[in-house]
Amino acid sequence: MTVESTAARTPRRSAGNKAGTTGTKRTTSTTKKATGARKSAEPALVQLLTPEGKRVKNAEFDKYVADITAEDLRGLYRDMVLTRRFDAEATSLQRQGELGLWASLLGQEAAQIGSGRALRDDDYVFPTYREHGVAWCRGVDPTNLLGMFRGVNNGGWDPNGNNFHLYTIVIGSQTLHATGYAMGITKDGADSAVIAYFGDGASSQGDVAEAFTFSAVYNAPVVFFCQNNQWAISEPTEKQSRVPLYQRAQGFGFPGVRVDGNDVLANLAVTKWALERARAGEGPTLVEAFTYRMGAHTTSDDPTRYRHDDERAAWEAKDPILRLRRHLESAHHADEGFFADLEAESEALGRRVREAVRAMPDPDHFAIFENVYADGHALVDEERAQFAAYQASFADEDGGK
Amino acid sequence: MAGTVTSKNMALAKAVNESLRRALETDPKVLVMGEDVGKLGGVFRVTDGLQKDFGESRVIDTPLAESGIVGTAIGLALRGYRPVVEIQFDGFVFPAYDQIVTQLAKMHARSLGKVKLPVVVRIPYGGGIGAVEHHSESPESLFAHVAGLKIVSPSNASDAYWMMQQAIQSDDPVIFFEPKRRYWDKSEVDTEAIPGPLHTARVVRDGTDLTLAAYGPMVKLCQEVADAAAEEGRSLEVLDLRSVSPIDFDSIQASVERTRRLVVVHEAPVFFGSGAEIAARITERCFYHLEAPVLRVGGYHAPYPPARLEESYLPDLDRVLDAVDRSLAY
Ligand SMILES: Cc1ncc(C[n+]2csc(CCOP(=O)(O)OP(=O)(O)O)c2C)c(N)n1
Ligand SMILES: [Mg+2]
Numbered sequence A: 001m002t003v004e005s006t007a008a009r010t011p012r013r014s015a016g017n018k019a020g021t022t023g024t025k026r027t028t029s030t031t032k033k034a035t036g037a038r039k040s041a042e043p044a045l046v047q048l049l050t051p052e053g054k055r056v057k058n059a060e061f062d063k064y065v066a067d068i069t070a071e072d073l074r075g076l077y078r079d080m081v082l083t084r085r086f087d088a089e090a091t092s093l094q095r096q097g098e099l100g101l102w103a104s105l106l107g108q109e110a111a112q113i114g115s116g117r118a119l120r121d122d123d124y125v126f127p128t129y130r131e132h133g134v135a136w137c138r139g140v141d142p143t144n145l146l147g148m149f150r151g152v153n154n155g156g157w158d159p160n161g162n163n164f165h166l167y168t169i170v171i172g173s174q175t176l177h178a179t180g181y182a183m184g185i186t187k188d189g190a191d192s193a194v195i196a197y198f199g200d201g202a203s204s205q206g207d208v209a210e211a212f213t214f215s216a217v218y219n220a221p222v223v224f225f226c227q228n229n230q231w232a233i234s235e236p237t238e239k240q241s242r243v244p245l246y247q248r249a250q251g252f253g254f255p256g257v258r259v260d261g262n263d264v265l266a267n268l269a270v271t272k273w274a275l276e277r278a279r280a281g282e283g284p285t286l287v288e289a290f291t292y293r294m295g296a297h298t299t300s301d302d303p304t305r306y307r308h309d310d311e312r313a314a315w316e317a318k319d320p321i322l323r324l325r326r327h328l329e330s331a332h333h334a335d336e337g338f339f340a341d342l343e344a345e346s347e348a349l350g351r352r353v354r355e356a357v358r359a360m361p362d363p364d365h366f367a368i369f370e371n372v373y374a375d376g377h378a379l380v381d382e383e384r385a386q387f388a389a390y391q392a393s394f395a396d397e398d399g400g401k
Numbered sequence B: 001m002a003g004t005v006t007s008k009n010m011a012l013a014k015a016v017n018e019s020l021r022r023a024l025e026t027d028p029k030v031l032v033m034g035e036d037v038g039k040l041g042g043v044f045r046v047t048d049g050l051q052k053d054f055g056e057s058r059v060i061d062t063p064l065a066e067s068g069i070v071g072t073a074i075g076l077a078l079r080g081y082r083p084v085v086e087i088q089f090d091g092f093v094f095p096a097y098d099q100i101v102t103q104l105a106k107m108h109a110r111s112l113g114k115v116k117l118p119v120v121v122r123i124p125y126g127g128g129i130g131a132v133e134h135h136s137e138s139p140e141s142l143f144a145h146v147a148g149l150k151i152v153s154p155s156n157a158s159d160a161y162w163m164m165q166q167a168i169q170s171d172d173p174v175i176f177f178e179p180k181r182r183y184w185d186k187s188e189v190d191t192e193a194i195p196g197p198l199h200t201a202r203v204v205r206d207g208t209d210l211t212l213a214a215y216g217p218m219v220k221l222c223q224e225v226a227d228a229a230a231e232e233g234r235s236l237e238v239l240d241l242r243s244v245s246p247i248d249f250d251s252i253q254a255s256v257e258r259t260r261r262l263v264v265v266h267e268a269p270v271f272f273g274s275g276a277e278i279a280a281r282i283t284e285r286c287f288y289h290l291e292a293p294v295l296r297v298g299g300y301h302a303p304y305p306p307a308r309l310e311e312s313y314l315p316d317l318d319r320v321l322d323a324v325d326r327s328l329a330y
Helices: A007-008 A029-033 A034-040 A068-093 A109-116 A131-140 A173-188 A205-218 A244-253 A266-278 A308-316 A322-328 A334-356 A365-369 A378-400 B012-028 B050-054 B066-078 B094-104 B140-146 B158-167 B220-231 B247-261 B274-286 B307-313 B318-327
Strands: A125-126 A193-199 A220-227 A257-260 A285-290 B009-010 B031-034 B058-063 B080-086 B120-125 B151-152 B174-179 B186-190 B202-205 B212-213 B236-240 B241-246 B262-269 B295-299
Touching: A034 B262, A068 A109, A068 A266, A068 A322, A068 A334, A068 B174, A109 A131, A109 A220, A109 A266, A109 A285, A109 A322, A109 B262, A125 B151, A173 A193, A173 A205, A173 A220, A205 A220, A205 A244, A220 A244, A220 A266, A244 A257, A244 A285, A244 A365, A266 A285, A266 B241, A285 B140, A322 B274, A365 A378, A365 B186, A365 B307, A378 B274, B009 B012, B012 B031, B012 B158, B012 B174, B031 B202, B058 B151, B058 B241, B066 B080, B066 B094, B080 B158, B080 B220, B080 B247, B094 B120, B120 B158, B140 B151, B140 B174, B140 B241, B140 B262, B140 B274, B151 B158, B158 B174, B158 B186, B212 B220, B212 B318, B220 B236, B220 B262, B220 B318, B236 B241, B236 B247, B247 B262, B247 B274, B262 B318, B295 B318
Parallel strands: A125 A193, A193 A220, A220 A285, A257 A285, B031 B058, B031 B080, B080 B120, B120 B174, B151 B174, B212 B236, B212 B262, B262 B295
Antiparallel strands: B009 B186, B151 B241, B202 B236
């Protein structure tokens, strides 16, 4: 009934098109001048919760969240609040000099929690460096994410412990790993699926195009989850593409869908749909979560050099957490006690993270030579021995004094 | 020299900026391209203000794709332009490695000299800034091994300024490695000076007991080592190689014939590093002059470590002095 107005205007790329070629009828937006593409030809996006917290019906995707309970909704809310709290703590730890760098996910909580909670335990996640909310959903201890930002390791968790691969900094690389992993799942005859996260900027990389090609050719059970947060450091998405990103999928032969990235319910539903396609042997799907990077690119970045505050203000009104809270309150799904308890839990998490980071020791110097090879290497052994002798020469001097 | 009206004290990053500005002003065919080089002025602000002054068609924010950046720079060069492209960090050059190695390096030879590719690939490189993975590497040897590429690395603002001018004027592709940890170090730049040739080394400190050869970020360290050694009564000569391909072996040879000892210092791993090539050539050229084998100080055969370990990985005063001691002990 109350389908979001823009959605009613044009046929959605996937609505009524299950097998899903992407938006073949929507050629007008693809031919628009780049200058006008963003404002005048915004394509439809899947939305189940308006910014005001109103639940809107969606003929195609409602069924993926039909059985969701009030408790589930509170759970999603809790996930987003705690993720944001963790993220804020990490930002302030960087300011205090405890971390060398932090890449904040502020504003992208719904995209990450919605998609993250759509996954099964046996599914596998290939993140960028910003997927702190997805890591949370996978049960990776948040403090483990901080090691590489503190500079004590290059990824502090066992990828197979939670089926959550290490963060990948080289833009786009992981989309190919996800595709290969998914090809392996098919060969094994399993019905697990893979999700690869990447950004709007990453969509330009050759690796990402190759991942699309391979996944399509091998019908790999992979979901490409692009968080279009409108910026790749200082470059707006228009610098990467003349068409809405989800439409990229069409040329590769699999469906693409744009979802309101700040609507946790819509991200949950759309990702479930895409994962079901993967499990059913229908191959890859591209999900473009249309969202906004509310903060700087990283703590090293100064966004005042390239974007205006009013843009941020417009997105603040679409805040993912606020919107679910409004919904929970108006539907009487949560009482004051819930919010108060969560506030306390949130503070406790902040404290725990703070203490854990401060207590995180520097690694031993010999770690440099560890795990360079699985089977060992004579030169590494030799250099380690030289390094040890060199270090010991200082100890001798000190001892002799 | 300092004192003339044309001489200014500036940081190395600013010197590159001024040099790019001059090139954009004097040659309409010069273009600056890369990720975030426009409005932001680059993550290190090396291209700060250039897009504002020269427009978006000359200072170009590219899509996030390094192969695309170098590949299209090749096409632009074929069309008569002189692109100066920025790779944001050392560790991100590899998507472009194919274009650089298989195309940029070889097209001149393949066209029997008909095609020239005056492309400059700027790469902020090296460690010591406490960065996350892929932001601290020194991949110069991976390029030096490829015929058709020229590789340089300035150690100070003045060289950064003039070597960039010369790299842009060169009809060969030049990989221009900028020592990012020295970006903020200031020195005099005389914008009217007459620079020496691009690929020559320079003695930055005279000495008699041993030669330290380095380039880029390690030159400053070697000067500090020479200071420390002087306090112990040892006279070290410091050679700023400036160019990694070609290498000015004549200058190294001349120095080693005087000092009879050589230690090469670079951040890159020692194994198959530029120091290995220098050691081999100098051993051939100076066999009867050498009092000790050529020694090398550099990174280990291990991935660049996380920031909190980089001090143990990178050459520092003590490690270079240790090599000096070992050389002198022969
Ligand atoms: C291959 C490569 N090139 C450049 C970079 C430097 N870099 C880091 S993040 C970034 C922008 C990424 O934008 P996007 O894909 O939209 O992801 P977001 O940071 O917005 O989440 C760039 C250029 C990199 N990490 N890897
Ligand atoms: Mg982005």
